[in-house]
Amino acid sequence: MPDEEPVxxxxxxxxxxxxxxxxxxxxxxxxxxxxxxLILSHPAVLFYAPSGAGKxxxxxxxVIPLLEGKAVEVLGPARVGGETHPEGPxxxxxxxxxxxxxxxxxxxxxAAGHLSRQTLxxxxxxxPYAESKEEGLLSLRLLLFDQFxxxxxxxxxxxxxxxxxxxxxxxxxxxxxxxxxxxxREEYIASLDPYMDRLPERLRTRYRLEPLREKAALxxxxxxxxxFHRTFATGAAKALVDTLLHRxxxxxxxxxxxxxxxxxxxxxxxxCRRLWRSLPAKATEIDQAHILxxxxxNKALEEYYDECIRxxxxxxxxxxxxxxxxxxxxxxxxxxxxxxxxxxxxxxxPNTVMDQLDEKLHLVHVEVRGGQRWYExxxxxxxxxxxxxxxxxxxxxxLGDSDVEKWIELRAHLRSSARKLSKEVKKPPRAFFKYLExxxxxxxxxxxxxxxxxxxxALEVLEGxxxxxxxxxxxxxxxxxxxxxxVKRTKAYLLWEEQEPERRHPDDYYFEACRNLxxxxxxxxxxxxxxDFSALEEYLKSRYLDESGRFDPGKPDAxxxxxxxxxxxxxxxxxxxxxxxxxxxxxxxxxxxxxxxPAVKKQDEASTLAVLKAFEFSRAPENxxxxxxxxxxxxxxxxxxxxxxRAIWERAEGQPVPGF
Numbered sequence: 001m002p003d004e005e006p007v008x009x010x011x012x013x014x015x016x017x018x019x020x021x022x023x024x025x026x027x028x029x030x031x032x033x034x035x036x037x038l039i040l041s042h043p044a045v046l047f048y049a050p051s052g053a054g055k056x057x058x059x060x061x062x063v064i065p066l067l068e069g070k071a072v073e074v075l076g077p078a079r080v081g082g083e084t085h086p087e088g089p090x091x092x093x094x095x096x097x098x099x100x101x102x103x104x105x106x107x108x109x110x111a112a113g114h115l116s117r118q119t120l121x122x123x124x125x126x127x128p129y130a131e132s133k134e135e136g137l138l139s140l141r142l143l144l145f146d147q148f149x150x151x152x153x154x155x156x157x158x159x160x161x162x163x164x165x166x167x168x169x170x171x172x173x174x175x176x177x178x179x180x181x182x183x184x185r186e187e188y189i190a191s192l193d194p195y196m197d198r199l200p201e202r203l204r205t206r207y208r209l210e211p212l213r214e215k216a217a218l219x220x221x222x223x224x225x226x227x228f229h230r231t232f233a234t235g236a237a238k239a240l241v242d243t244l245l246h247r248x249x250x251x252x253x254x255x256x257x258x259x260x261x262x263x264x265x266x267x268x269x270x271x272c273r274r275l276w277r278s279l280p281a282k283a284t285e286i287d288q289a290h291i292l293x294x295x296x297x298n299k300a301l302e303e304y305y306d307e308c309i310r311x312x313x314x315x316x317x318x319x320x321x322x323x324x325x326x327x328x329x330x331x332x333x334x335x336x337x338x339x340x341x342x343x344x345x346x347x348x349x350p351n352t353v354m355d356q357l358d359e360k361l362h363l364v365h366v367e368v369r370g371g372q373r374w375y376e377x378x379x380x381x382x383x384x385x386x387x388x389x390x391x392x393x394x395x396x397x398x399l400g401d402s403d404v405e406k407w408i409e410l411r412a413h414l415r416s417s418a419r420k421l422s423k424e425v426k427k428p429p430r431a432f433f434k435y436l437e438x439x440x441x442x443x444x445x446x447x448x449x450x451x452x453x454x455x456x457x458a459l460e461v462l463e464g465x466x467x468x469x470x471x472x473x474x475x476x477x478x479x480x481x482x483x484x485x486x487v488k489r490t491k492a493y494l495l496w497e498e499q500e501p502e503r504r505h506p507d508d509y510y511f512e513a514c515r516n517l518x519x520x521x522x523x524x525x526x527x528x529x530x531x532d533f534s535a536l537e538e539y540l541k542s543r544y545l546d547e548s549g550r551f552d553p554g555k556p557d558a559x560x561x562x563x564x565x566x567x568x569x570x571x572x573x574x575x576x577x578x579x580x581x582x583x584x585x586x587x588x589x590x591x592x593x594x595x596x597x598p599a600v601k602k603q604d605e606a607s608t609l610a611v612l613k614a615f616e617f618s619r620a621p622e623n624x625x626x627x628x629x630x631x632x633x634x635x636x637x638x639x640x641x642x643x644x645x646r647a648i649w650e651r652a653e654g655q656p657v658p659g660f
């Protein structure tokens with residue numbers, strides 16, 4: 001392995017190994033050398049394995065560095081699946097599988113139109129070979145395709161493109177300096193048979209990667225500590241591997257403990273990471289007692305699940321989230337279940353959350369079937385830890401103060417409703433109280449009440465009934481889920497309820513709601529202090545800004561924010577295309593987030609004007625105001641200097657006024 005700078009932890013946990021993890025990758029040296037030898041000796045190699053065996057990790061952390069050390073230029077890993085395509089009709093893409101592969105090798109959206117018309121041979125011809133460092137030797141080039149089963153699971157409507165893809169690969173491989181590797185799950189190998197005639201040697205050169213055997217697992221446990229100041233005591237690492245090899249299984253006589261042939265790489269990494277993080281600070285040797293205390297697989301997976309819950313709970317109710325895992329991803333027989341990804345959500349869970357659980361946290365993974373995306377847990381072994389964690393959480397909630405608070409709040413609401421009814425119809429409140437208490441709502445009514453309550457909460461924050469200083473980061477996320485335009489409509493409805501509807505046009509209530517919220521920008525009594533802003537500033541920096549204070553779309557939270565805004569523009573029917581919708585969302589985000597902190601701290605007109613213009617980022621009817629969330633509006637209401645806002649409004653008198 002090449003020498004690398006030591007990293008913070010020796011174990012990567014549930015995610016795949018990456019190029020920067022070379023110093024931590026052990027137990028696969030033999031497989032890597034064999035695969036590299038095959039690649040150098042044959043024009044095309046099929047590299048396959050069961051799901052979860054670690055194909056991607058082996059390629060990224062070992063095979064690619066070894067090849068590059070032998071002066072082989074690696075193009076990829078490329079993906080033939082995906083939904084990326086240039087602006088315009090999808091049919092304009094000559095071959096969707098070739099195009100997706102080229103875009104993953106050269107992810108330049110500006111060149112998407114050009115790549116959509118290129119063949120693989122044309123693309124390679126534009127990339128001259130690098131000169132070999134050794135005289136007399138020709139440099140080689142490798143086309144590396146990962147998750148190649150996507151050629152059968154994605155874009156089913158373009159099935160005719162498959163033959164064209166293999167023909168282009170076969171033609172390109174006539175170049176004696178070009179190699180190709182197809183890495184895929186083994187259950188899809190038979191699907192390759194109709195296309196074998198198009199590939200060199202009928203793709204007879206194949207290499208199967210099996211999960212970790214005991215010896216390799218021991219290397220994966222002990223090897224990473226070479227860069228750290230800890231070692232395993234004699235027999236301790238083997239004891240850890242033994243715990244992973246022995247598991248409870250169902251037999252005709254009930255449950256029994258059996259020894260498995262392989263160790264699951266993901267489980268090994270999760271357990272080792274928990275062990276490492278649990279060790280006493282002064283422990284330099286990991287002994288049997290540490291293994292017994294900290295290397296329990298179920299507890300490690302339970303903690304891993306809890307970490308994932310904490311990572312996404314700001315964007316979804318925790319009770320709903322935990323129940324969702326049990327009800328949607330686990331069958332009545334305690335096996336994994338598949339759940340379908342819809343256009344906006346997956347069985348009620350927003351797709352932005354699903355993307356985080358899949359791409360960042362690796363708690364679930366996606367299965368593509370017939371061009372549709374389905375999710376499942378990454379492993380059956382997660383089911384018991386998920387149920388155990390949820391049970392503990394419910395017990396804590398039942399015993400905690402928060403449930404008592406909710407119960408009292410509900411009873412108070414029932415009593416208030418009964419009192420109001422009593423005044424209207426002159427009957428004792430108790431009769432109404434009993435009636436209200438015993439009347440059930442339908443699930444649809446409960447959901448509608450919940451959404452309405454969320455909008456009322458956001459409205460009360462914007463109007464100052466609930467001051468922003470009283471809220472914490474979880475509530476910031478709640479405000480970010482509500483669009484300002486939806487809150488305006490809610491306010492308009494409340495105004496309509498309070499007044500005489502027949503005497504005014506419905507639009508009048510909406511315009512009044514807009515004026516009411518807009519006036520908050522200059523209300524002295526609503527303004528918060530600079531000290532109140534410190535927590536909000538930290539929140540903005542941690543989620544959306546880079547070190548220089550500029551909006552950073554590379555941050556996961558910032559990227560998710562842009563996706564929500566771009567989807568919102570698409571949802572209301574801009575008709576301009578995905579790229580334009582994304583561009584509009586970026587324009588808004590840069591204008592707002594680059595200027596909100598200077599506007600608050602400096603209270604100057606230039607920064608304030610930029611923030612106000614952000615709220616007017618486009619005057620097109622289809623997206624005007626619609627992508628402003630209530631957290632962004634609240635920051636403006638509570639912290640923009642009223643004098644600066646007034647001065648801007650006065651100068652704009654008679655013209656369209658910036659601001660919401």
